[in-house]
Amino acid sequence: MEYILFFAGAVIGAGVVYFLMQYARKKDKRAIEEEKNGKQEALNQLMRIETENRFLKTKDEELETVQKTLSEKFENLANKIFDEKDQKSTEKIKLVLQPIEKDIEQFRKKIEELHTGTTDRMTVLTTKIEDLQKLNQLITEETSNLTRALKGDIKKQGSWGELILERLLEMSGLRKGIEYETQSSFAQDGNRLQPDVIVKLPEEKHLIIDSKVSFLDYERYLHAETEPETQKFKKALILSMKRHIDGLHEKHYQSLENIHAPDYVFMFIPVEGAFATVMEEDMSLYQYAIKKNVIMIGPSSLLASLRTVSFIWQQENQAKHANEIAIKSGALLDKFISFYEDLEKVGNQLQTTQKTYDDAMNKLKTGRGNLLNRAKEIQELGARTNKQLPSS
Numbered sequence: 001m002e003y004i005l006f007f008a009g010a011v012i013g014a015g016v017v018y019f020l021m022q023y024a025r026k027k028d029k030r031a032i033e034e035e036k037n038g039k040q041e042a043l044n045q046l047m048r049i050e051t052e053n054r055f056l057k058t059k060d061e062e063l064e065t066v067q068k069t070l071s072e073k074f075e076n077l078a079n080k081i082f083d084e085k086d087q088k089s090t091e092k093i094k095l096v097l098q099p100i101e102k103d104i105e106q107f108r109k110k111i112e113e114l115h116t117g118t119t120d121r122m123t124v125l126t127t128k129i130e131d132l133q134k135l136n137q138l139i140t141e142e143t144s145n146l147t148r149a150l151k152g153d154i155k156k157q158g159s160w161g162e163l164i165l166e167r168l169l170e171m172s173g174l175r176k177g178i179e180y181e182t183q184s185s186f187a188q189d190g191n192r193l194q195p196d197v198i199v200k201l202p203e204e205k206h207l208i209i210d211s212k213v214s215f216l217d218y219e220r221y222l223h224a225e226t227e228p229e230t231q232k233f234k235k236a237l238i239l240s241m242k243r244h245i246d247g248l249h250e251k252h253y254q255s256l257e258n259i260h261a262p263d264y265v266f267m268f269i270p271v272e273g274a275f276a277t278v279m280e281e282d283m284s285l286y287q288y289a290i291k292k293n294v295i296m297i298g299p300s301s302l303l304a305s306l307r308t309v310s311f312i313w314q315q316e317n318q319a320k321h322a323n324e325i326a327i328k329s330g331a332l333l334d335k336f337i338s339f340y341e342d343l344e345k346v347g348n349q350l351q352t353t354q355k356t357y358d359d360a361m362n363k364l365k366t367g368r369g370n371l372l373n374r375a376k377e378i379q380e381l382g383a384r385t386n387k388q389l390p391s392s
Contacts, residue, residue: 160213160270161211161212161213161268161270162182162196162211164211164270164299165196165197165209165211165268165270165302166182166197168299168302168303168306169197169199169306171303171306172303172306172307172309172310173307173310174199174306174309174310174313178200179199179200179309179310179313180197180198180199180200181197181198181200182196182197183196184198186256186257186259188252188255188256188257193251193253193256195208195209195210195251195253195256195265196209196210196211196268197209197210198259199306199309201309201312202312202313202316204260205260205261206259206260206261207261207262207266207309208253208254208259208261208265208266209265209266209268209302210248210253210265210266210267210268211268211270212241212244212248212267212268212269213269213270213271214237214240214241214244214269214271214274217233217236217237217240218237218271218273218274218277220233220236221233221234221236221237221277222273234277234281237274237277237278238278238281238282238285241269241278241285241296242285242288244267245267245285245288245289245292245294245296246292248265248267248292248294249292249293249294251265253265254293263293264290264293264294264295265293265294265295266294266295266297266302267289267294267295267296267297268297268298268299268302269296269297269298270299272298272299272300275296275297275298276298278296279296
């Protein structure tokens with residue numbers, strides 16, 4: 001049985017190692033590191049199992065030796081018993097054998113525990129290997145699905161490029177619907193034009209960005225196995241970029257109604273590696289694009305440009321707020337001056353009213369020949385009144 005266990009452990013170990021080696025070739029760097037850790041753990045498990053198998057084999061050999069020794073002792077004792085034919089001697093022999101039987105039973109239990117532990121570990125190892133297989137299958141399927149989607153569906157390639165573009169816009173700090181718009185639709189010469197992004201600038205200026213993907217050509221270039229294939233697919237990639245440039249030039253996004261953009265359009269290339277490869281291989285393509293009023297730009301350069309635009313908007317908003325504060329402060333001062341002038345007018349009018357009042361009172365009761373004294377004189381002469389005149 002120990003040889004079978006040992007052989008099974010070796011076969012399992014070889015199978016796991018082969019599986020892990022095949023699995024490691026199909027994963028990317030991060031997955032390879034995780035797989036290496038899993039493989040090392042599996043190898044450690046196998047090494048422990050092999051060590052335990054060797055230990056069990058040794059214990060089995062020791063058990064056989066003990067059993068053989070005990071059998072010989074038992075045979076000798078039995079012969080002695082039969083020779084003596086003495087019941088008391090038989091009972092004494094049983095008493096002598098009882099401790100030995102207990103030791104044998106304990107040893108047997110330990111062997112069974114070791115076998116049980118080995119079986120449990122094998123079960124755990126098998127489960128882990130199955131989990132690794134499922135994970136590998138899932139990653140492979142997901143990678144294949146993404147690759148097929150990008151290879152076979154031009155629309156999905158475009159959507160993927162637009163998604164990368166919008167992520168960069170969000171990272172730049174610009175606000176959608178305020179500092180930039182996506183998928184705005186325009187009618188021009190009977191056609192519907194829809195640039196991917198229109199970035200707004202101060203003073204009602206704009207920048208137009210359109211994403212263009214050449215994923216299939218770049219993927220073929222990366223996986224080319226020979227130098228002729230590499231050159232072939234590299235040229236195909238450059239030709240694909242050139243077609244994108246021509247297509248953008250023909251759309252004339254910068255001349256759309258109510259769009260005040262410079263005389264060029266940004267052609268965003270979401271795959272930085274593809275952009276770098278094209279620039280390294282054919283710098284004249286960049287000059288060709290400029291002549292077509294198209295500026296080729298990769299993710300890192302575009303993000304820097306968008307953050308610059310975001311900073312300009314921050315400065316513009318601060319200046320705008322400062323100007324509004326100055327205007328409102330001036331209006332407040334004007335109101336204050338007008339209020340002060342009105343109060344002066346009220347004061348002057350009050351002074352005039354007071355003077356008129358004083359003149360009237362002087363004529364009534366305080367001045368020479370005032371009306372009150374004359375009325376008293378008339379009363380003293382015998383004029384009859386129902387009310388008394390006030391004292392002067």
